[in-house]
Amino acid sequence: MTINKLTNELKKKTNNAPDIKYKDFIINKQKVTFVYSMSVASSTSINDFILRRLDEEKGKIKDDDIYEYIKNFIPNNNIIPFDKKEDILYFVNSGFTVAIFENDKYLAFENRASIFSSINKSENERGLKGPTDAFSENYQFNMGMIRRRVKTEDLWIDEKTIGTKSKTKVAMFYIKGLASEKVIKNIDEKLNKIDIDYVGNTNYIIEAMSDTNRFILPVNLVTERPDFAAQMLIEGRVVLMVENSNEAIILPCRFIDFFRNPEDYYEKSLNVTISRIVRFIAFFLTVFTPAIYISLMAFNWESLPSGLLISFSVQREGVPFSSIFEILVMSLMFQILRESDLRFPGKGGSSISIVGALVLGQAAVEAGVVSPITIIIVGIASVSSLAFSSIDLINSIRWWQLFLIIMAWLFGFVGVIFGSLIILSTLVSQSSCGVAYFSPFEPFNMKEQKNVYVPLKKEKFHPKNIFRKKDK
């Protein structure tokens, strides 16, 4: 096929895209056409290293085989020869310059433009201590940030292209020998099975990988901190990096992993134990406080001391709504506040908190619309829900909170206990990439117990200890 025919075909395929340029050269009576995209490729790099060089050397070239000359003498760090014409546009769109030769030979030079934000500070997982760099949208940078931390040759990277339209690269990092073969195989199979058009973010991969969408909690950790990702690699987990995404997925993940923070590893272990216990307490407060309050107020008065009962009764005096209604409305108001605070541009945030504190707290109580105790209960539950670094977790335990409130409303304490049994059974039956989600409690493992409370810097993610018996 002649070059002209091919370029016409390419133009037709792309509907003559304005950013794709075709540049013809005739060297020693042989024609070469360079195809590149103005939008993703760096024009200075193309001008300086390809076009100018060829322009200057055009007359001097004596070689008959222009293909060999260009392949060997154009200065570029990444030259990929290929011979499938279907790949041309993929390379062009990835920021390569493709040289098309007469005899159906193609060369791709990397001239990727830097159109990414630079390395930023971590916004969502801020910590007091530790490195502050975060993953950016630049896939290469992200890989580099992990490589820089884990220099062993055992850090293996499997790269896949996912997304029929977006053709996004997904890299699977693991340390050979530390990560369980079983887990790697499991993840590999899942990635291969994915059949979607577009991968916009890590979450596209997460959703596509998960077997069921009914389980409320996330079954994978997402982090934007490379130091945490590296730590997880050392523990024997697999890290998935998605092109154009500033997060990495950590697999497999257990329930207790949500109670650890990246900065746990930079503090004295004994102090972290306290922080972890506080997080456990915060978790229980979030899930159970409103439900227990409802059952105490509407079913099980005998479990309250007389003094507290009369004090509750005095506080509820004159409030026109039932306690369940109050709790639901105040929780809803908190969620709305939180949502609007997140979406509102930075400068307006304070006005929202003032309105929230004054109108929803003080004024509502003084007007006798809600009882002060409801504000306290919703306040406790809401504030403790924010003690976790994982936003996925914070968002998902709202479901449990609501579920238990409704159980308490219908059946009192019996309902709360029954509801927690249902929650526990969903936790216990779940698995993440073959690993039991609720380990090391179920299956119970004595050795792993201390990892729950103390961040062990030498800890290894022993598959032996966390797989279910039948999965081993």
Added chain:
Amino acid sequence: MLKKIKYIILILIIITLSGCYNYKELNDSAIVSAISIDINDNKTDKYTIGVQIMNAKKKENTNVSEIAFYEADGATIYDALGQIVLSSPKELYLGHMEVVVLGEELLKKKEPLEYLDFFMRDSSAEKDAVVIVAKEDNAKNILKVITPLETIPSQNLKASLFNSANLSGTTNIITLDELVSNLMEEGKESVLPAVVLTGSAKEGESQDNIKDSDPDVRIKFDNLAVLKNGKLIGYLNENESFGFNIVTADAKNTYIKIKCDNENFATLEITSLKTNEEISFKNKKPNVTIKTSAKTNIIEYNCKMNFINDDKLIGEIEKKAEKRIERLINSFLEKSYNEYQTDTLHYGSVFYKEKEKQMKKHGYTNKTIKKDITFNVNADVKVDGNGLTLKSVN
């Protein structure tokens, strides 16, 4: 499909387990803190019931009484409570009932088992409420009095009962279910704490009563009342009540006073008190040996003394204290077992449980045995400490 059926079964189970949907707002109920039962001579309405309700109003106006008192007559307890509902805007809730006051008249004429059935049968009624006798008075008068220190009179009653039982040793705490189980035994015997009202009941109802630092109307705990065959037959005096509490080892934080010379007294604080009872047959007669051992501190000594020079003094004090305790116990036993012929300590049932064969061999039944019980009382007192001074200041 099978999964869905499973879930439906689970939901059905919890609906049946929790009884049913019974969501009830706290404010729709009146929290009854104390209840009084009096006899009514009317033929159809046998009881007069008074309820003290905790007033769940915001405390803006401090002159408002913290309690509300309602009373009504009825043929049964529940009937009377039903009559109260007619005049109260809220449903009565008995789950936090702390005190049950029984009128003296009622106790003399009717057995408690006849009217306490409701409290044991009703699932929401508190079985831990303390039972108190209104000595020489109607029970309802006790509940009407507004008291200083504690804002809610029933809590005042309960707290002072617990305190006096702990510190003075002349009253005892009997809860509703304890009373019922005592009365269900052979002989229907029990002791009950008694309370007396000083001053006129009418004045005590007013909030003005607590405006003085020394209120005219007060509620004071008295000595124990004794029930025999379910009916009140009399009261113990202070020493006898104390004796009872020493035998039951309930007088743990109390004190004993002894004479140290002809005029003055000394006080020993009891720090630990243990009582052992051994039952046996001596000369074919049932015999109970009560061994009491107490550890004490000298807390007050109003005679001249010097522990440094006189090392026999402690021994003398111990001996005096032992005698005192033995006298207290004996006076109680004398009154209860000889005068009233009541087995308030339930030794009859102990004999029946532990020595049934011997009992039958000697020709006793559990009705007759308690009349013949003889007692040996032994006290052993140790003085552990003498406070900060070795010499008396006298």
